Amino acid sequence: MNPKYVALVFIGLTSVGIVGINILPVNSSTVTLQTVTTDGVTIFYNLYQPKGLTQKRPAVIIGHGIMVNKEMMTNFATELVTQGYIVVTLDWRGHGQSTGDLTREGLYLDLEAVVTDIPVHAPADMERIALLGYSMGGFPTYQYAVNHSTVKAWVGVGAAADGSISDKTTPQNVIMIIAKYDEAFSPERAKESMVALTGAELDKIEFEKVYGSINNGTARRIHVVPGADHLTTPWNSDFVMTATSWIGETFEGSPPDISVMVFHKRVVLLFTGLTGLVGLLCVLSFMAAEKVGITSGGPSLVLESLSVSSFIGKYYVVTLLLVFTMVLFLPLFLTPLPFTALLTTLTGGLGVNMLVYCWILARKEENPIKMILKENLCQGPKIWIFSVGITVVFMGCYYFLVGLHFLGMVPSLPRIPYLVLYTVILFFIFWGYSFFIQKVSNPFLERKLKIKNSTARFLLIATTTFVLIYSWFAVIVLIPCIVMNNFFYAMILILMVPIFLFVSFFGVFMERVTGSTIPNAVLQSVWLGVVITTLSPYSSLMFVG
Structure with a gap:
């Protein structure tokens, strides 16, 4: 089939995903606004409101967790605005586009500033507010709900209520939605806070049971979501549906009709768009490489003399024994982006170790390793232009498909210098990955695997x-988690699945299309650099929640 026609198919899929996600829900509008706290921090927030409002509607304010x-x-906002509510999602200080350093005390000021600013931009009934807090966002939203009778419902998503400031009537209508395998807040921990909220004994507290009455504001409930964990809760339909029902019943007196959720439409559009984007990236890479005459890279x-089992066994021995090389990246923790430093240190350690392993193999097989490394890194302008081009296409589509709707990727201004720093460092790290994937693992397995079908x-x-x-990454992350009996940071492993799938598959594909290690290194460093620089809290603190 003509590659141009294939490209048109993938452009169509990508466009359907992007356009569809950006117009849902069809009867609402979204705008990004900013306000300033009493201590001078600029807070950015997204305001969702139904079109054509003729009267005031309740406001729902949503606070995210740490490292998001x-x-x-x-997903919560689009479902709630469909029910006719004015909805706000804010970037806490030190997160996303907001400025300032992350402090627990400052989060409450962020919420106060947003609550004050909402009526300026929307016909919100600020006497009827619902607060939803995910993980870290549960702390300030719960405290605000306790202190303000205007808050008619509090929803804790992966967050537990604070029993020390609670009683059977304050705050109003409390529900905790907890994943069965939550790494930060266990369902049993949620039970402890229910003692003050219900007046019942701890051993008498039951999951799913509604204590009190939702109509008079005394309802309390713990809902446990089976098969879920802490990180994936915002993308789980059970969490979204339960939160929407609780808030809707609080304001309307009966659960809303959510038999057809916006959530499911968005998921279909997301996968349609991502399928199109991956296909488009591959086809455009093939067409561009052919057009500009890129046929081969470095040697x-x-x-x-190596067997497959020996190759794999020695890989684990060398890379795991050299785990201490991660100390080379420890100075990065002097930057105010601790999560970015952590991920860069982990990925960088493996990148260095893979290059050492390549050097050991080259010495044993009498390969001219210095010449091979130099020729793979020092390449002509064509491949650099090609790499920048496909990266721009990918990042642009990814922004409109994912960045605006699922995982923000626009950093605040104080993060920009660190974005440049980490992107440069990540380029050399992912160049090490690409060299191992394309110039060592790929040609070795090509010769050893007797499979005739090229796709297989x-x-x-x-x-x-x-x-x-x-697997190397999993071992390095899980061992300290097991030793400390704390699996909060094991959530990193979920985040790294798509990242390592992308770097592995795209690396092998680039070897077939261009033979160069540069395109994969450029694309991965820019993509991951933007994502983790934006996600990391801007602070020297990394408190759980």
Whole structure:
């Protein structure tokens, strides 16, 4: 089939995803606003409101957790605005587009500033407010709900109520929606706060039971979501549906009709758009490489005497024994982006170790390693222009498809210098990954795997590479979690699945299309650099929640 026609198909899928997600819900409007707290911090927030409002409507304010941002809470916002409410998702200080350093005390000031600013921009009934707090966002929203009778419902998503400031009537209508496998707030921990909220004994507290009455504001409930964990809660339909029902019943006296959720439409559009984007990236790469005459990159290592089992076994021995190389990246923790520093240190440690492993293999097989490394890194302008081009296309589509609606990727101004720093560092890290994937693992497995079907061979090589990379990462993350009996940071492993799948599969694909390690390194460093620089709290603190 003509590549141009294939490209048109993928452009169509990408466009359907982007346009569809950006117009849903069809009867509402969204605008990004900003306000300033009493201590001078600029807070950005997204305001969703139904079109054509003729009377005031209740306001729902949503606060995200640590290491995420307001866009991650969009599933809740779109569902609630469909029910006719004015909805706000805010970036807490030190997160997303908001300025300031993250402090627990400052979060309450952020919420106060947003509550004050909402009536300026929307016909909101500020005497009828609902607050939804995810993880860290549960702390300030709950405290505000306790202090203000205008808050008619509090929804804790992956967050527990504070029993020390609660009683059977304050705050009003409390529900805690907790994942069964939540790494930060266990369902049993939620039970403890229910003692003050209900007056019942701890051993008498039951999940799913509604205590009190939702009509008079004394309802209390714990809902446990099976098969879920802390990180994925904003993308779980059970959390969205339960929160929407609780808020709707509080304001309207009966649960709303959510038999057809906006959530499910958005999921379909997201996967349609991502399928189109990945396909478009591959087809455009193929067409562009052919157009500008990019046919081959640098040379590969030649490994004749090694078996597959020996190659894999030695990989684990070398890379795990050299785990201490991560200390090379410890100075990054002097920057005010601790999560960005952590992920860069972890990925960087493996990148260094893979290059050392390549050097060991090259020495044993008498490969001219210095020459091979130099020729793969120092390449002509064509490949750099090609790399920047496909990165721009990918990042632009990704922004409109994901960045505006699922995971924000617009950093605040104080983060920009650090974005540049981390992107440069990540380029060299991912160049190490790409060299191992394209110039060592790929040619070695190509020779050793006797699979005639080229597609099956591609999938097996890319999958094997992904398993090698991800399993190392899993071991390094899980061992300290097991030792400390705290699995909060194990959530990183969920985030890294799509990242390592992308770097592995796209790396093998780029070897076939261009033979160059540069495109994969450029794309991955820019993509991951933007994401983790935006997600990291701007602070020297990394408190759980």
